[in-house]
Amino acid sequence: MPPTERIEAVVFDVGETLIDESRIWLRWAERLGVTPLTFLGAIGACAAAGQEVGAAFELVRPGFDVPAEDAAWALEDPDGLRSGFDADDLYPDVRPALAALAARGLRLVIAGNQPPAALDALRAMALPVDEIRNSAELGVEKPDPGFFAAAAELAGVAPEAIAYVGDRTDNDVLPAADAGMRPILIRRGPWGHLHATRPEAARATIIDSLLELPDLL
Template identity: 35%
Template sequence: MNTLAVAAVALDFGGTLATPGASPCGRDVVAVLESRFGWPSPAGLDVAVDEVRAEAKAAYRQGVQTPWETILADAWQRVSAQPPDLDAVVDALWESVPDAVVDPRAAAAVRTLRRSQRELVLACNTQRPIAHRRRTLAVAGLVEHFDALVLSSDIGFTKPDPRFYAAVVDAAGGVPGAVLFVGDTLDKDVVGPRAAGMRAALVCAGEPPPGLPEDIPVIAHVAELPNLLERWP
């Protein structure tokens, strides 16, 4: 039985702190090229982008993160065109596709957790670059409340890859049993963290999913997390 105190909390983002946000598509890329840069897009670029996105999504489910710069470079190659400054296009693309908005109740919970002196880590799968996710947290008034951000877009692999959880443990102080991982997905936010030696709690407003271990606490909203930690054994 784990007798360590919970010294750090790792929080998922989409579905936990915020409603999942939109993901760019081929039409968004074409719109950014024309509206932000005044560049004509090669014929068929939108279709090529969506094809590469689908392939990247399949790899994503296997734990591999494909940067949007790579997606766009591949798409341009498929339409036999010379790509522009892809870093600039990607940056403009994420500015044009808004991130999810942090739930005010979730934000209040994060502030309460910060006052408890625990380490806080944002730990999530996302294609959004870390600078843009920091901007989202800043808008919510939370960027300074997190000690570290572990994003799949930044480290190159996704939950439930064990390397993702190893990065979370390192960011949270290096003691797995002292870390509580909180999220809304059974395999990514409970099973994976537990296999890495962390504790876990599931955010689930409805019926708990089949296969959820009996000792995993369930909260309907992350706003309940501070009270859960107060009564943690």
Template identity: 30%
Template sequence: MIRAVVFDIDDTLVDFSGATGRGLLAHLATTRAVRPTDAEQYLALWRHLEQIHFTAYLRGECTFTEQRRRRAREFCATAGFPLGPEESETDAWVARYLEHCDEAFTLFPDVLPALDTLRHAQVRLAAMSNSDRAYQHRKLTALGIRDRLEALVCCDDVDGVAKPDPRIFHAVCDRLGLAPAETVYVGDRLDSDARAAIAAGLTGVWLDRTGDGQADVPTITTLDQLVRLLPARTVRKGS
């Protein structure tokens, strides 16, 4: 019997890619004119460096803050407006970028209705992320859904263990006091979310918002489809 649904956060509940792209361009526009062709190149470079440096953080090679610094320094140097050697200058650049991102973050339109439907069905709700706990807590609070989630588990809660490692999936189950078999995990990445959850003993669901993919795992294109995947007797433990 399924008793809880755990959500990935970025690009599952929160339009992270859209917001960070808008945030980056808004930040750059405060100091220089950004032509459409420049914008495409800047975004492609930023996404590339985000993957490199965030992966280094997940491997334990640097802190969450340091991966941001490294990304900012390399981005600015490659784009032709290098930052100075002072760490304070890099931190100020990152802080201004994050301010623009904070203004751009939004929930996907299907999030609140899905959370309401699941809560009405007495399904317990939680979130799990490979990102930094303080950052995700602040983001979810600002968007008004942190108090709807019984638990939030991030990789810095479990000594840097990150998806697809089964230990982080087991950590969120332990936080809820449930077995993996009683828990669904929903995320936008096929391998590190859905397949990794299944390998850890949970029910993994791939949220394929583009609808372009094909997979041998339970797949939805919007969160409102999630309820139809759950067994009819999905209830809160003890109810």
């Protein structure tokens, strides 16, 4: 496919791009036995320090075994959301923005670093997109270049014709730009707000709502 500057497809990250993760972390705070402010503050501290969210568990409960606790939680509450999400966690701008983009003939793909259960949750939402994949199914995680190569294959167009929308510079903006895509940083969630202030965010277009995308693209 020849390179082109015209955007023909948009690939979306999931957490804090499409999904508001607030309820997930509030449920974890209760599970951990700490106040919501304590755990959310720990998450913010980890974001500011360039650490992954897993470090927040260690900060508030040293030695805490997240996979073991998650497994125990699933046995206790097999039908609950636990660390998952559903359509109620979609940001309000998601459905109207996707509908507007689809109406303009853009190919829409959802692809992020998510566990296997997230795939079923996203597909159950009946979003107006062409493809939904996650790192568990693709077998590669961001920021690995292989993830963005797989995303481009799903989009079915040249990387130069793809806009990748995410909330982080390290996992989204920089690797998407390096892959030849047009990176768009959405300024929401702790990483989005922090990363929008970093020098490397200059490589991206910064937005505050997905509703900005139809006119932008």
